[in-house]
Amino acid sequence: MKPFAFSRADSLETAVEYRQAEPNSAFVAGGTTLLDLTKLDVMRPSRVIDINALPLEGIERLGDDRLRIGALVTNAELARHPAVREDYPLLARAILAGASTQVRNMATTAGNIMQRTRCPYFRDVAAACNKRQPGSGCDAIGGINRMHAVLGGSEACVAVHPSDMCVALAAIGTTLTLHGPQGEREIDFADFHRLPGTTPHLEHMLGDDELIVAITLDPPLRPLGTAYLKLRDRASYEFALASAGAMLSLDDGMIGEARLALGGVATRPWRCHEAEALLVGRRAEEAAFTQAADAALAEAQPLSHNAFKVVLARQAIVRALRDAREGHP
Amino acid sequence: MQMSLSPPDATLTVRLILNGEPVTLEVPPQAILLDVLRDQLHLGGTKKGCDHGQCGACTVHVDGRAVNACLRLAAMCEGQAITTIEGLAEKGQLHPVQEAFLVHDAYQCGYCSPGQIMSAVALLEDPEAATDDAAVRDAMSGNLCRCGAYRNIQAAIADARRHLESNAQQQGRQP
Numbered sequence: 001m002k003p004f005a006f007s008r009a010d011s012l013e014t015a016v017e018y019r020q021a022e023p024n025s026a027f028v029a030g031g032t033t034l035l036d037l038t039k040l041d042v043m044r045p046s047r048v049i050d051i052n053a054l055p056l057e058g059i060e061r062l063g064d065d066r067l068r069i070g071a072l073v074t075n076a077e078l079a080r081h082p083a084v085r086e087d088y089p090l091l092a093r094a095i096l097a098g099a100s101t102q103v104r105n106m107a108t109t110a111g112n113i114m115q116r117t118r119c120p121y122f123r124d125v126a127a128a129c130n131k132r133q134p135g136s137g138c139d140a141i142g143g144i145n146r147m148h149a150v151l152g153g154s155e156a157c158v159a160v161h162p163s164d165m166c167v168a169l170a171a172i173g174t175t176l177t178l179h180g181p182q183g184e185r186e187i188d189f190a191d192f193h194r195l196p197g198t199t200p201h202l203e204h205m206l207g208d209d210e211l212i213v214a215i216t217l218d219p220p221l222r223p224l225g226t227a228y229l230k231l232r233d234r235a236s237y238e239f240a241l242a243s244a245g246a247m248l249s250l251d252d253g254m255i256g257e258a259r260l261a262l263g264g265v266a267t268r269p270w271r272c273h274e275a276e277a278l279l280v281g282r283r284a285e286e287a288a289f290t291q292a293a294d295a296a297l298a299e300a301q302p303l304s305h306n307a308f309k310v311v312l313a314r315q316a317i318v319r320a321l322r323d324a325r326e327g328h329p
Numbered sequence: 330m331q332m333s334l335s336p337p338d339a340t341l342t343v344r345l346i347l348n349g350e351p352v353t354l355e356v357p358p359q360a361i362l363l364d365v366l367r368d369q370l371h372l373g374g375t376k377k378g379c380d381h382g383q384c385g386a387c388t389v390h391v392d393g394r395a396v397n398a399c400l401r402l403a404a405m406c407e408g409q410a411i412t413t414i415e416g417l418a419e420k421g422q423l424h425p426v427q428e429a430f431l432v433h434d435a436y437q438c439g440y441c442s443p444g445q446i447m448s449a450v451a452l453l454e455d456p457e458a459a460t461d462d463a464a465v466r467d468a469m470s471g472n473l474c475r476c477g478a479y480r481n482i483q484a485a486i487a488d489a490r491r492h493l494e495s496n497a498q499q500q501g502r503q504p
Contacts, residue, residue, distance in 0.1 A: 105395060105396050235466075
């Protein structure tokens, strides 16, 4: 591990000033991504800026029925908050399907959004990786790519966005509040993560001297049937091969609103708008679910070792929609 | 604006409560909590396994919550209460979870045991945690046991839960 300096930020202004003074610095909240990757020399911050003393805690219901979550709320706190369990069960289930008890106790909401890919070539400094070292190539495309993306990839990068929580945020509809030298601005979560294209090292729309301060969820759907289905190599503490988050509002068996997002198969949190449009106004039955699943994977481009993910993701969608229907009050 | 920032070789002062006692430490900025516990404070109970948050051998409690000490900077622990496996026994009496691990032979080599026990204690102290076997397995999945003592670990946790509940009931009866 390359040595780094350490500073505690006691205000948002100081945090931004530290960051501006040292372009290679990094914020630390939970540390579960940063320290893991710093030990591997994948990330090499010159300074680590501890933001845990900043007033970014708390979960509050806003007047317009949205839910505002402080950036530093841990994954564990968020998943057990009564408002989340009651109104956003998809978010609670997705979080609890991810990581371990210990990691969920450490990792924060903003940190989960900012986590890096688990691609083994990204994590190995001896391998070629355009995300870690732009222009060096991609050892995953011709290598062992069983865990890699079938949606949203490019010739430069097929690394999966690993988050479960972000699948729920994509389905629910979320606004991020960012803080920088010019004050606060908001960005739609759907626009936050970038597709890799020719620049996979650029992963999100956060400015160099900005940080996420709040995560605000759209008003909940009511009544709501919801399901998060995560398929993986072992039953717990494992990343998804394919996961599907589904939300349905039903009226006498007919689908009113539908939300669908995927994890484990795409280069960023993956909302399936076309599949949703095919569901709305249809009877909540197998035929509609299968059509939606086909539409969601229509653009899939499997690699040499992961064609099974296309089939798996389709089945995950159908089962998640079925479970969402069964769970509808 | 010219800011004066500390260099990487500047040591930092960290005050924390370690197993109930106040401790003041001088640590380098990149010192990992796990390494400080083992090498600087000579508390070797907390183990280094994968060093990347995947195996749970380094599990300690920070302000009552189970965390991976390998993914935490010592400098981030200012003012926090850290409990390690060495801090569980009281007045020479093993914690009920430690007793249960002995009784149920919940280990072979023992390397993962301190982490398993710290996770189990946190789980049993969490009033909101589900108590069925599947929920316990899921809550404990951040602790690997390469000897495969999982069944005995699960039996030990169930036994410790009964023991702690009966202790709580007895204390409730006392005037």
